[in-house]
Amino acid sequence: MSRIYLSPPELSGTEADALVAAVRGGWLAPVGPDLDAFEAELAAIAGRRYAVGVSSGTAALHLALLAHGVGEGNEVLVPSLTFVATANAAVYCGARPVFVDSDDRTWCIDPELVLQELDRRASVGTLPAAVITVDLYGQIAAAEGIVERCRDLGVAVIEDAAEAIGATRQGRPAGSFGDVGVFSFNGNKLITTSGGGAVLTDDVSVRDRVRFLATQAREPVLHYEHHELGFNYRLSNVLAALGRAQLSTLEQRRERRRATKQWYRTLFSHVPGITFMPDDPAGVPVNWLTAMEIDPSLAGFDRDAVIATLAAADIESRPIWKPMHLQKQFAGSAFLAKSAAAVSQRLFDRGVCLPSGAMDDVARERVVAALRPLIGHVPSS
Ligand SMILES: Cc1ncc(COP(=O)(O)O)c(C=O)c1O
Structure with missing residues (x-):
């Protein structure tokens, strides 16, 4: 495997x-x-x-x-x-x-x-x-x-x-x-x-x-x-x-990533507290990575649990980018935010990027099987 x-x-x-x-x-x-x-x-x-x-x-x-x-x-x-x-x-x-x-x-x-x-x-x-x-x-x-x-x-x-x-x-x-x-x-x-x-x-x-x-x-x-x-x-x-x-196959790649994000949306549709990166209505994203935010108080699990569960099945996922203003390298740099509860920090704390490349049915089934202990019943797509 x-x-x-x-x-x-x-x-x-x-x-x-x-x-x-x-x-x-x-x-x-x-x-x-x-x-x-x-x-x-x-x-x-x-x-x-x-x-x-x-x-x-x-x-x-x-x-x-x-x-x-x-x-x-x-x-x-x-x-x-x-x-x-x-x-x-x-x-x-x-x-x-x-x-x-x-x-x-x-x-x-x-x-x-x-x-x-x-x-x-x-x-x-x-x-x-x-x-x-x-x-x-x-x-x-x-x-x-x-x-x-x-x-x-x-x-x-x-x-x-x-x-x-x-x-x-x-x-x-x-x-x-x-x-x-x-x-x-x-x-x-x-x-x-x-x-x-x-x-x-x-x-x-x-x-x-x-x-x-x-x-x-x-x-x-x-x-x-x-x-x-x-x-x-x-x-x-x-x-x-x-x-x-x-x-030469940019269009097919774009379509595959769009379908992958849609598949994840269905997979998590019954789970409360999940917010996928919002699609700006003015644009058509290319969905390089499917990213979602998890509210652990509603979902019953957090982003670390998703990453660990997938890793145990040899599936890679990652936290959302750690914001630059929180990096040691940039300690002391100016940071502009509307409130102390910065959006970027919240997304880092609660966000995960899911495997987003081409996945055949076997790979998708592996992701589903790995996540089942967290998300329980999985809706059919
Ligand atoms: C937002 C962003 N900027 C810049 C880069 C740097 O590109 P490269 O890795 O080709 O140097 C990357 C990715 O690697 C990126 O995700």
Whole structure:
């Protein structure tokens, strides 16, 4: 019996051929036709003019911030409920993250808190250099108000869509919000290149700056000439070939994750105190991970019990992200919330992410059997 993972890589079936073709074609050198084509495909999916393939989502965030002038001593508003890479990217630039609580209606960054903070800072002349919104677990953040205000104030908006390729909001795709979008192709993401990422932009000067910084900031002359600090962050042509093979079945992946979330909703429908991550009515999430909150006083069990029960059956699940304002690494950082009972902390204390990859009937039956001692009778789907 094999382990059921939280979000294992899924093959479209054409990956091996794509890799062999890239190698046989001699395109082992860093860039090449598959990278050009992958970037064009990504730009189209994100509704952007340009995409730049890089070595990770983290690298993409770092370069997106640098290309928008974020630097030493700046501040960047960041949702507290996210993966650490979002905040680290600001720190790599020498900036300080200012953490913002989640909105109970979406679990993403609370736009009211961001707008209040922008107004307060505008009035005292301490605007942040950027705001990063995160499309949590595949749901695009309600960023339009933030984008509008930031445009007026001259503050950059970065959409961290690492978890959301293929999602839409108000008919617009993930990666298209704000000044610049970011994807991740980490092994656990909907589309993987085993490791990789992309920066998405409509601005040709941002595209060129990101490419330049990603290739050691090498000046365009024959010899190796460098005037500033650069990075070795470019995605390779071979990995781009893998990414193209993965992208060819994006629609099926999206449909499978949607069906998985629906299946869990039915599975837990008779259990009191369970709240799935709310689907924002303005969007179509991609459900990268199915996440739910458990009120132990109503359900009769807590998130640790779910995780332990599943683990005993060799099934992986995880608590919801531990908020950044609670991490030792960021001790002393500013945190903005509407009340002392922060939404992000409550979601961490009570939330769990369930196995969300493709699961056949046998795997689903294993999940049901493992959970039965907690949830008792299981409704048929
Ligand atoms: C919200 C978010 N931002 C950034 C990243 C970083 O991406 P990568 O692992 O490709 O560096 C991830 C995931 O890994 C993520 O979930």
